[in-house]
Structures are given as C-alpha cells and as structure tokens.
Amino acid sequence: MKTILKNCNLIDGLVSNIVKNSNIVIQNEEIVEISIGEMKDVQDAHIIDCTNKYVIPGLIDCHVHLVWDGSDDPQSNISGKDPETIALMAYKHALATLNTGVTTVRDVASPGRSVLSLRDSINQGHLLGPTIVASGPAICMTGGHVHYIGVEADGEDEIRKTTRKLLKDGVDLIKVMATGGIYTFGEEPGSPQLTKEELTATVDEAHKKNKKVAAHAEGLIGIQNCLEVGIDTIEHGIFADEESIRKMAKKGTYLVPTMIVMKRLANDDSIPGWALEKAKQVVGPHQKMLEKAIKYGVKIATGTDCGSPVTPPEYYHDELLIMEQAGMDSMAVIQASTRVAAECLDLRDRGVISEGKKADMLILPSNPLENLSILKGDKEIIKNGKFVNTEKSTTKSELVVS
Numbered sequence: 539m540k541t542i543l544k545n546c547n548l549i550d551g552l553v554s555n556i557v558k559n560s561n562i563v564i565q566n567e568e569i570v571e572i573s574i575g576e577m578k579d580v581q582d583a584h585i586i587d588c589t590n591k592y593v594i595p596g597l598i599d600c601h602v603h604l605v606w607d608g609s610d611d612p613q614s615n616i617s618g619k620d621p622e623t624i625a626l627m628a629y630k631h632a633l634a635t636l637n638t639g640v641t642t643v644r645d646v647a648s649p650g651r652s653v654l655s656l657r658d659s660i661n662q663g664h665l666l667g668p669t670i671v672a673s674g675p676a677i678c679m680t681g682g683h684v685h686y687i688g689v690e691a692d693g694e695d696e697i698r699k700t701t702r703k704l705l706k707d708g709v710d711l712i713k714v715m716a717t718g719g720i721y722t723f724g725e726e727p728g729s730p731q732l733t734k735e736e737l738t739a740t741v742d743e744a745h746k747k748n749k750k751v752a753a754h755a756e757g758l759i760g761i762q763n764c765l766e767v768g769i770d771t772i773e774h775g776i777f778a779d780e781e782s783i784r785k786m787a788k789k790g791t792y793l794v795p796t797m798i799v800m801k802r803l804a805n806d807d808s809i810p811g812w813a814l815e816k817a818k819q820v821v822g823p824h825q826k827m828l829e830k831a832i833k834y835g836v837k838i839a840t841g842t843d844c845g846s847p848v849t850p851p852e853y854y855h856d857e858l859l860i861m862e863q864a865g866m867d868s869m870a871v872i873q874a875s876t877r878v879a880a881e882c883l884d885l886r887d888r889g890v891i892s893e894g895k896k897a898d899m900l901i902l903p904s905n906p907l908e909n910l911s912i913l914k915g916d917k918e919i920i921k922n923g924k925f926v927n928t929e930k931s932t933t934k935s936e937l938v939v940s
C-alpha cells in the first residue's frame with residue numbers, strides 16, 4: 539500500500555525555495571513520486587493531509603558517539619563492559635537519537651565491533667533505528683585522544699596495517715586522531731598527535747578502497763597536516779587559521795564543526811576542572827573559525843559530538859541554531875543537515891526528498907525557515923517509509939504503524 543503526504547510545503551534539501559502544494563508518494567521504503575497541485579485519484583493508499591505543514595528530509599548527524607550516553611561521565615558507564623553489552627547500550631542511544639528527528643548518523647569512534655554490529659542490525663532492517671555509518675575504533679597514537687574507544691598504533695607501518703585491518707573488518711570510513719582534545723587528561727587540544735607520515739599512510743589505504751578519512755583535528759598544526767595529506771573531513775577544526783580555511787574551501791574538504799559539545803562542556807562544572815578549563819579556552823576561537831568558514835564557502839556538514847559528556851542527543855538542534863547565529867541562513871543550515879551531510883557520508887540514497895530516494899522525512903507543524911528551533915518540538919518522523927513516533931503525532935492520519 540502507498541502512503542501519500544498530500545498538499546505539503548516541501549523543503550526538499552535541493553532547491554532553495556519551498557515547493558508549495560506538493561504531494562509525496564511513498565511505497566515501501568521509497569519515495570516513488572512527487573507531484574504538485576491537484577492529485578490524481580490513487581487507489582489503495584493512506585492519504586495524510588499535510589495542509590499548512592512543512593516536510594523536510596530526515597536530519598543527519600555526521601559526528602556522534604553512540605556508545606556514550608551524554609551524561610557527565612559517559613566513558614565510566616561503558617568502561618570494563620564487553621562489546622556486546624556496549625552494543626545494547628548504544629542501541630538505546632540510537633533510538634533516542636532517532637526520536638529527535640535524526641534519521642542518519644555517522645559514528646566516529648566506538649570500541650571493538652560494538653557499533654559495527656549495531657549498524658548491521660539496523661541498516662539491514664532487523665532493528666528500528668537511524669541509518670548508521672560507522673568508523674569502528676578510531677586510530678590514535680599510543681595514549682592519544684580518547685584512546686579507550688580507539689585502537690593505538692604508532693609509525694607508518696603500524697598505522698597502515700591497522701587501517702587495512704579496520705577496512706577488512708567492514709568499517710565505512712576511517713577516523714583518526716590528528717590532535718589532542720578536551721576530554722583526555724594531560725593533552726592539549728592544540729597539540730598534534732599522529733604525524734603527517736602516519737596520516738598519509740591511513741589516507742593511502744582508505745582511498746584505495748574508496749573510503750573516506752575523518753580526522754579529529756583541533757590544533758592548527760594538526761589541521762595543516764590533515765589538509766596536506768588529503769583528509770576528507772575535518773572534525774571540530776577549532777584553531778584553523780584563515781589560510782587553512784581557504785584551503786579547505788579550495789580542496790572541497792568537509793568541515794564538521796561540533797559547536798554544541800564545546801559550548802556544553804564550557805558551561806557545565808559537573809565535568810572535571812581540567813576539562814572545563816580547556817573547553818572554556820576553545821569556545822571563542824571555535825566560533826570565530828566557523829564564522830570564517832561560512833564566509834569562505836567551506837562545505838559544512840552538521841555534526842554535534844552527541845553522546846560526549848553533557849551532550850545527549852536532544853542537543854542536536856542547538857547545533858543548528860549556532861550555525862545560523864554564525865552566519866548561515868536557515869535554508870543553508872537545513873541543507874547542511876540533510877543533503878550536504880549525506881554527500882559528506884557518501885550516502886546517495888537519502889538526504890533529499892526526491893523520487894527514488896529512501897523515505898526519511900520529518901513533518902513539521904510550522905515553517906522551520908522562520909524559526910529553526912521548532913525542529914526541537916513535536917514532529918512526525920518517517921524512517922524508511924514508516925512512521926516511528928505516533929504517540930507524538932500532530933497530523934491526522936488513519937495510518938496504522940508497524
């Protein structure tokens with residue numbers, strides 16, 4: 539049976555205007571037809587009246603840690619647990635993420651096969667959840683940034699072999715730690731970690747298999763190293779200078795800013811003092827960097843670091859507000875969170891609302907372009923053609939949810 543969203547205001551992720559009076563026909567998991575204006579008679583379909591409602595593609599978060607719960611000390615909750623138990627905990631966080639309207643995530647560091655197994659179960663349709671793109675464990679230097687959810691490797695040969703092993707294990711991308719960060723004791727966000735030679739080895743191996751490399755890169759030297767060796771996505775990018783930002787724009791490197799996690803960390807004294815101090819130092823430069831990146835036309839894909847300390851999944855929408863405050867218009871923010879994010883993740887089957895794509899969509903009660911914060915509120919979430927949150931339903935429908 540088909541489902542038809544009738545007479546909606548469509549924000550499709552592609553064009554920069556709202557397409558009024560749109561009808562979207564969903565069959566099984568896919569969008570099979572989009573028409574404008576009067577609908578022709580359709581037999582055997584659930585018709586959902588979306589008059590005065592707005593439909594956008596399901597949102598995408600390009601930087602999450604599903605194994606962490608976003609509490610003030612997420613690592614302690616998984617520390618010492620086996621990967622199977624951690625995978626079940628990650629499933630709970632994946633469901634919470636889907637319920638915020640995020641229908642796809644890229645997970646960029648998880649221990650063992652925990653999130654890789656969860657990815658397989660969800661992506662193959664055995665469990666309900668957001669589509670997952672996963673790096674498995676991040677590659678870091680011995681004792682490097684969040685080494686407890688990574689795999690430690692040193693020197694070109696070890697890095698090359700570790701990258702090959704991860705690819706053999708079925709990861710969708712490689713994540714590397716190019717600099718220090720906030721939430722590992724005894725390191726500075728600005729200090730480089732993996733060397734240029736080590737980064738080159740991982741990029742070589744990943745690109746041979748057509749996989750991208752995402753780099754945690756907060757300090758300038760680390761960012762410069764990443765740009766020089768052809769890293770595909772820069773995560774955080776806090777201390778990028780003007781030259782690096784121009785280079786990102788020129789090379790088409792994606793920036794995944796994760797502004798919200800730094801703001802949360804800098805304003806919550808429940809975290810250890812040493813982390814709080816570091817967080818407070820990065821918030822200002824991070825904001826200025828994002829403003830410049832927008833100005834110079836860097837490809838920005840929305841990512842939050844949700845799961846990290848004091849940042850559970852519901853903070854996703856605050857990231858969008860920060861992007862808008864930094865200079866993006868609201869349509870650009872929605873596109874960064876849908877189409878551009880899908881491109882960043884190499885997902886060609888979703889991220890926009892058009893014929894032949896997977897039916898991941900949100901039905902919103904008012905215009906998000908006028909106020910992005912309405913994305914936080916009640917909405918209906920369609921994942922792979924099925925409504926997933928009927929208890930919050932705001933649209934009259936006779937649809938029976940399975």
Ligand SMILES: [Zn+2]
Nearest residue numbers: 601603646843
């Ligand atoms: Zn992260």
